[in-house]
Amino acid sequence: MLKPKSDVLQGTLALLILKTLARGEMHGYGITLHIQRVSSDVLRVEEGSLYPALHRMEQDGWISAEWGMSENNRRARYYRLTATGRKQLAEEEKNWARLTEAVASVLQFAR
Amino acid sequence: MSLLSRFKGLLRINRLERELDDELRSHIEMRTQDNLASGMSPDEARYDARRRFGNSTLMKEDTRAMDIIGWIETIGQNLRYAARMLRRSPGFTFVAVLTLALGIGANVAIFTVVHAVLLQPLPFPHPEQLVRVYDDIRSSNTHDVGMSVPELWDLRDHSGVFQDISVLFPADANLTGGDHPERIEFLGTSPNYFTLLGARPQLGRVFTAADAQPGFTLGVVISDAFWHRTFGADPQVLGRKIRVDNDIYGIVGVMPPGFRHPGRTLGGDVDMWAAAGYSAAPFPTPVIRAARFLPGAMGRLKPGLTLAQAQAQLDSFVAQLARQFPDEYPAAAGWSLRLVPTQEDIVGNLRTELFVLFAAVAFVLLIACVNLANLLLARSASRRREIAIRLAVGAGRSRLVAQLLTESLLLATISGAAALFTVIWLKSSLLRFAPAGLPRLNEVTLNPAVLLFAFCISILTGVFFGLAPALQTAHAGQIIALREGSQSSGASKHQLKFSRFLVASEIALSLVLLIGAGLLLRSFWHLLEVRPGFEPHHLVTTKIWLAVPNDPLEDPYRLPEKRAAFHQEILRRVSALPGVEQAALGNAASLPMDARHFQLPFAIENRALDSESTPVAEIASVAPAYFSVLKTPLISGRFFTDSDDTKGQQVALIDETLARRYWPGSEAVGQRLRLGIRRNQASASQSPWLTIVGVVANIKSDGFDAASAPHIYRPLYQVPTYDGVVYLRTTSDPGSLGEAVRAEVQGVDPTIPVFGIRTMDLVLATYLAERRFALNLIAVFATVALLLASIGIYGVMAYTFSRRTNEIGIRIAMGAQRTDILKIAFAEGAFLVGSGVLAGLLGSLALTRFLQSMLFDVKPSDPATFGAIAALLAAVTLFACFIPARRATRVDPLIALRHE
Numbered sequence A: 001m002l003k004p005k006s007d008v009l010q011g012t013l014a015l016l017i018l019k020t021l022a023r024g025e026m027h028g029y030g031i032t033l034h035i036q037r038v039s040s041d042v043l044r045v046e047e048g049s050l051y052p053a054l055h056r057m058e059q060d061g062w063i064s065a066e067w068g069m070s071e072n073n074r075r076a077r078y079y080r081l082t083a084t085g086r087k088q089l090a091e092e093e094k095n096w097a098r099l100t101e102a103v104a105s106v107l108q109f110a111r
Numbered sequence B: 001m002s003l004l005s006r007f008k009g010l011l012r013i014n015r016l017e018r019e020l021d022d023e024l025r026s027h028i029e030m031r032t033q034d035n036l037a038s039g040m041s042p043d044e045a046r047y048d049a050r051r052r053f054g055n056s057t058l059m060k061e062d063t064r065a066m067d068i069i070g071w072i073e074t075i076g077q078n079l080r081y082a083a084r085m086l087r088r089s090p091g092f093t094f095v096a097v098l099t100l101a102l103g104i105g106a107n108v109a110i111f112t113v114v115h116a117v118l119l120q121p122l123p124f125p126h127p128e129q130l131v132r133v134y135d136d137i138r139s140s141n142t143h144d145v146g147m148s149v150p151e152l153w154d155l156r157d158h159s160g161v162f163q164d165i166s167v168l169f170p171a172d173a174n175l176t177g178g179d180h181p182e183r184i185e186f187l188g189t190s191p192n193y194f195t196l197l198g199a200r201p202q203l204g205r206v207f208t209a210a211d212a213q214p215g216f217t218l219g220v221v222i223s224d225a226f227w228h229r230t231f232g233a234d235p236q237v238l239g240r241k242i243r244v245d246n247d248i249y250g251i252v253g254v255m256p257p258g259f260r261h262p263g264r265t266l267g268g269d270v271d272m273w274a275a276a277g278y279s280a281a282p283f284p285t286p287v288i289r290a291a292r293f294l295p296g297a298m299g300r301l302k303p304g305l306t307l308a309q310a311q312a313q314l315d316s317f318v319a320q321l322a323r324q325f326p327d328e329y330p331a332a333a334g335w336s337l338r339l340v341p342t343q344e345d346i347v348g349n350l351r352t353e354l355f356v357l358f359a360a361v362a363f364v365l366l367i368a369c370v371n372l373a374n375l376l377l378a379r380s381a382s383r384r385r386e387i388a389i390r391l392a393v394g395a396g397r398s399r400l401v402a403q404l405l406t407e408s409l410l411l412a413t414i415s416g417a418a419a420l421f422t423v424i425w426l427k428s429s430l431l432r433f434a435p436a437g438l439p440r441l442n443e444v445t446l447n448p449a450v451l452l453f454a455f456c457i458s459i460l461t462g463v464f465f466g467l468a469p470a471l472q473t474a475h476a477g478q479i480i481a482l483r484e485g486s487q488s489s490g491a492s493k494h495q496l497k498f499s500r501f502l503v504a505s506e507i508a509l510s511l512v513l514l515i516g517a518g519l520l521l522r523s524f525w526h527l528l529e530v531r532p533g534f535e536p537h538h539l540v541t542t543k544i545w546l547a548v549p550n551d552p553l554e555d556p557y558r559l560p561e562k563r564a565a566f567h568q569e570i571l572r573r574v575s576a577l578p579g580v581e582q583a584a585l586g587n588a589a590s591l592p593m594d595a596r597h598f599q600l601p602f603a604i605e606n607r608a609l610d611s612e613s614t615p616v617a618e619i620a621s622v623a624p625a626y627f628s629v630l631k632t633p634l635i636s637g638r639f640f641t642d643s644d645d646t647k648g649q650q651v652a653l654i655d656e657t658l659a660r661r662y663w664p665g666s667e668a669v670g671q672r673l674r675l676g677i678r679r680n681q682a683s684a685s686q687s688p689w690l691t692i693v694g695v696v697a698n699i700k701s702d703g704f705d706a707a708s709a710p711h712i713y714r715p716l717y718q719v720p721t722y723d724g725v726v727y728l729r730t731t732s733d734p735g736s737l738g739e740a741v742r743a744e745v746q747g748v749d750p751t752i753p754v755f756g757i758r759t760m761d762l763v764l765a766t767y768l769a770e771r772r773f774a775l776n777l778i779a780v781f782a783t784v785a786l787l788l789a790s791i792g793i794y795g796v797m798a799y800t801f802s803r804r805t806n807e808i809g810i811r812i813a814m815g816a817q818r819t820d821i822l823k824i825a826f827a828e829g830a831f832l833v834g835s836g837v838l839a840g841l842l843g844s845l846a847l848t849r850f851l852q853s854m855l856f857d858v859k860p861s862d863p864a865t866f867g868a869i870a871a872l873l874a875a876v877t878l879f880a881c882f883i884p885a886r887r888a889t890r891v892d893p894l895i896a897l898r899h900e
Helices: A012-021 A028-038 A047-060 A083-110 B003-037 B042-051 B056-064 B068-088 B090-119 B149-157 B193-197 B224-231 B307-324 B342-347 B350-382 B384-392 B397-431 B448-483 B490-529 B560-575 B626-630 B656-662 B737-748 B760-803 B805-813 B818-854 B863-889 B893-898
Strands: A063-069 A075-081 B130-137 B162-176 B182-189 B216-222 B241-244 B247-254 B272-276 B296-301 B335-341 B539-545 B580-586 B599-604 B616-622 B634-637 B651-655 B672-675 B690-696 B711-715 B723-730 B754-759
Touching: A012 A028, A012 A047, A012 A063, A012 A075, A012 A083, A028 A047, A028 A075, A028 B003, A047 A063, A047 B003, A075 A083, A075 B003, B003 B042, B068 B090, B068 B397, B090 B350, B090 B397, B090 B448, B090 B760, B130 B342, B149 B162, B149 B296, B149 B307, B162 B193, B162 B272, B193 B272, B193 B296, B307 B335, B335 B342, B342 B350, B350 B448, B350 B490, B350 B760, B350 B818, B384 B397, B384 B448, B397 B448, B448 B490, B490 B760, B490 B818, B490 B863, B539 B737, B539 B760, B560 B580, B560 B723, B560 B737, B580 B616, B580 B626, B626 B723, B651 B656, B656 B690, B656 B711, B690 B711, B723 B737, B737 B754, B754 B760, B760 B805, B760 B818, B760 B863, B805 B818, B805 B863, B818 B863
Parallel strands: B182 B272, B216 B247, B616 B711, B651 B690
Antiparallel strands: A063 A075, B130 B296, B130 B335, B162 B182, B162 B241, B162 B296, B216 B272, B241 B247, B539 B723, B539 B754, B580 B723, B599 B616, B599 B672, B634 B690, B651 B711, B672 B690
């Protein structure tokens, strides 16, 4: 099953996860599905980088995790934003806006 | 870290792992579910869900690295990575392991011996309490003059220093009654000898206080080796009667295989121990204080007494005895007692030799480390890309250092293991190289201490050669990562400086080793130039011994005339043997280069005794032909003749050393001297005055490197001895002459053993081989060091010039001559070599004085050796840096400019 691959850039993954969790708590699989759907399949989160990222963020205190039951009555680990996480999200969103703006202006100038 | 918290850590890993597994499983299940829903087959659905994780273990490991506990796994990972890196460059790995294994192996081998000989306590309870007691005469600077029985009793009963003290009376004895007479090593002791040591027999019993009697006890204890050799390990051996020196003894005990007498013997391990009180026949009676016939004693200090305290107590005891017996202990003589720990005593001066060897191998390992560090630095240049990438993807600097260090530690551990196995494998062949005089070699084993040493030295080695390059590399990598690809400069220059420092220190270390080897070599040359005072070629010697039974009446050779007749008959017979040019006889003391010779005091007629130090000389009895067989020239007077017998005038010969010392510038012939010293002129045991009839050249009887001892010779037929040495000057290769001598001697008396058949050439060769042992090893080590240092400087210079190809190209293009380029190279090389040599010379000046006792006729700071060796090293290393420089001058400037 070949699909066009477009890995989420290192560094933006945290932003995407934080934004996704801002909607409410969610398990790992849910996060990948959400990002994939919302970006219309352009952005795909590799499972191989998702979990290390989640654990790093958990250690940094941006998110917390708890075991719970999924919609299909399956045991899953649910992640939720902490207060620090919210602040971090705001910060990262600001950075991202600045970056895209900068890149856009360079592109326009070059053209 | 406490055990509990470690355990908790492990539990935590387990818990984390379980949670992670659960989480991933639920993720896979959800994905599978969705895949099924989108119409995949169950297999496909599951496969897809798993595939998305890629290498799921790898991911788990990445996840876990977030945890502090992950460092345990990190180590394993580092190790695996290191192993992969080493496998990838087998050439480098092979060279590195070989170099290190040699260095570590040499260290482990020497340590094994040092441990067994010097460090390991003697295998007895409280070994630190065991001491050897020596009598010294300070005035004549004579050590170990022997002890008298009353002195022994005083020490035992009144000194307050010893728990126990036993006589040590090494002797050899004739064992008869077997197929042919055998010579055995015999140790006379006191009855408390074994209890003093705390040694138990494997069979029967040892001596007890109940065995005490004035003469010899009739029960003897034998060694395990003797039990096996002579009695085939017969368990019924107890009570067996054996005939030793014509006396009948019964065996009461057998010592276990590991038991060795902790001290010097005459010729080998003790075969038989016999206890005696030393105050009745066969020992001189009556017991007098001045008769110092006991060769020595061993004591066990009272518990809690240090050596210094014991010595201080003994000194005041000696002073008290000297006041009590002014006749026996004249103040001028300076009699004193000296305690030496038994552990030190049995090693003697081999101690220095072993430590010097240990230092030498340590130097070799150090040089190997430095070389390897350099190799790693050079290699790090080629690994720059790999390291830059690893840094770029986020590897921390410390992680990188740990990774590189793991590689060196792995290398060192592999080398250490290889070295250890080699040492175990070659143990017995290696031990054969050890000097014959080395005691306690039977105790050389691979024990935990040796294993620990091997482990520690491997780890230390790994850190030593790996740390600096790892730090350097990580540092360099960081800078390069920042500069992204700009290949030149800063870091490598820094690195190069460091490698130059390494090479300079390598040169310095090698110089120290080379100078040590040079000094030993010069000593050895001096040794070869010594004129021994006799002609060793075609000279065969064998020893004989007339048994001395405990009861003088049973002695067939009691009368001196009988012994003289025996000696003359032997001489007549062996002289007639085919191949014998001339034969002579002497007593055991006349045999040059044999076991230790004793210097005994004597008195000169008409000279006051106390006015100067007591004269001493080695005293030997020889037959008339002795000097002509040995080819020792006569300086003045005459040799002995056959008429110098028991009925003739009491005469003596002296050697040049003695003549020069006591009759400088005047004629010694005609003067009289007397053996032994008595203050009491009227004493009945006074020995007669001897008239000096001639002066002969010096014979180096104690070895070439010993100071020439003065000698007094007595005519053998005037004072016929029980011990004897047959000297044969042969016309050709001695071959099987020894057996013929045995047949002739036993033709005269079948109970006389003939032993120690040797050619003097062989004796000298063995003697020199012992002296050469340390020299050989250090010479090998020094050569290896020189080679490593040359390779080191070659590598660095080659690297420098390959980096400067560009610059050299420009210079040549601008019109520089080859000689100009060589001049630059010379300047750089000379600076490196010069600073290395300078440091090495200073180091040698500081260190070579530890060689002092191993040197002969050479000062530890001998300028000629220092100069010559430094010049040699400088020449070799400069040559090594000229090769890459010359190659650099041959570059085509066009190619050089395009380089990089």
